[in-house]
Amino acid sequence: MELRHLKYFLAVAEELNFTKAAEKLFISQPPLSRQIIELENEIQAKLFIRNNKKVELTEAGKYFEKEVRELFQNLERISVKTKKIAENVSGEFRIAYISSIYSAVISDLIKHLKEHFPYVNFKLFEVSTTKQIDALEQGKIELGIIRSPIKSPKIKSQLWFHDGFSVVYNKSLIQINTEKEIPNLKEETFVFFNKDYAPHYHEVLLELCAFYGFTPKIIHEANNINSIVQLVKNGLGISIVPSNIAKNNQDPEIGFVELKKVNLFTDVSLITLKEDDSEITKSAVDFLLNFSKK
Numbered sequence: 001m002e003l004r005h006l007k008y009f010l011a012v013a014e015e016l017n018f019t020k021a022a023e024k025l026f027i028s029q030p031p032l033s034r035q036i037i038e039l040e041n042e043i044q045a046k047l048f049i050r051n052n053k054k055v056e057l058t059e060a061g062k063y064f065e066k067e068v069r070e071l072f073q074n075l076e077r078i079s080v081k082t083k084k085i086a087e088n089v090s091g092e093f094r095i096a097y098i099s100s101i102y103s104a105v106i107s108d109l110i111k112h113l114k115e116h117f118p119y120v121n122f123k124l125f126e127v128s129t130t131k132q133i134d135a136l137e138q139g140k141i142e143l144g145i146i147r148s149p150i151k152s153p154k155i156k157s158q159l160w161f162h163d164g165f166s167v168v169y170n171k172s173l174i175q176i177n178t179e180k181e182i183p184n185l186k187e188e189t190f191v192f193f194n195k196d197y198a199p200h201y202h203e204v205l206l207e208l209c210a211f212y213g214f215t216p217k218i219i220h221e222a223n224n225i226n227s228i229v230q231l232v233k234n235g236l237g238i239s240i241v242p243s244n245i246a247k248n249n250q251d252p253e254i255g256f257v258e259l260k261k262v263n264l265f266t267d268v269s270l271i272t273l274k275e276d277d278s279e280i281t282k283s284a285v286d287f288l289l290n291f292s293k294k
Helices: 003-015 018-025 029-043 059-087 103-116 129-137 179-187 199-211 225-233 243-247 279-292
Strands: 048-050 055-057 091-097 120-126 143-147 155-163 165-170 189-193 217-222 239-242 254-258 266-273
Touching (some): 003 018, 003 029, 018 029, 091 103, 091 279, 103 120, 103 279, 129 143, 129 199, 129 266, 165 199, 179 254, 189 199, 199 239, 225 239, 225 254, 239 243, 243 254, 266 279
Parallel strands (some): 091 120, 091 143
Antiparallel strands (some): 048 055, 143 266, 155 266, 165 239, 165 254
8 A cells, every 4th residue: 555545535535536536636537546446456445436426435435535745744743843853953933822911922932043043933822711722732832821621632731830810900990998999890891802702711700700709891892901900900800810910010090909709710830742852842841830839
């Protein structure tokens, strides 16, 4: 069995038409038919049902198609990884992060990596947790920084740090001195993360409000933590943000009250492919894990 047999099989499986598949492969139909017959004879299984009206995959053919597609995906992944190994410390390294991570940390990470791998082109992408998981599985990024939870058999997740929550408000419009006053916010309007963009995080914010005895009036939504803080600063509502953001915000117009009574936290994790043992990935992860211990 050769790779061309498998490529020919996938073309026919996709088109379900020998003529169209042959055109797609830039060969004539008779040789294509012979290749498929050779393949079926070799694996001793009928892959297609052929008649004058249509071509269909058999049950064995459907299974074979699924496995062959996965095989080609693995070959592509192996080729990419082999190329990276050959390049050693050159090429491209892509990092995705959520907007609620303190940007100075990301800058320090890139500075650290450039010092150790000067010929690597590092790229940063601000991406939601869900899309990061998809991108990592598809080989579009090498490292992700997300808010857990995560469920993927292909991904290795390492806890970076636990993050609490804080109410953020405009000091000139609202006065909140202690956590005891949080229930008084039930009549205020709120700015939240979009539910479709960050469903788990959205649910946690609702739980927080329920703990303090009210359902928030969500008037505005955004997909970026900095946009949420800016909307609050502009007087369009109040919000609840990760305490990491509160600790690193120096704007005198904005106030924060940390929610210490409620036992709810969000885990910030570093995600990589389980099979990724590259020197750059290890250096990036080690730097961030050591940073969190400072």
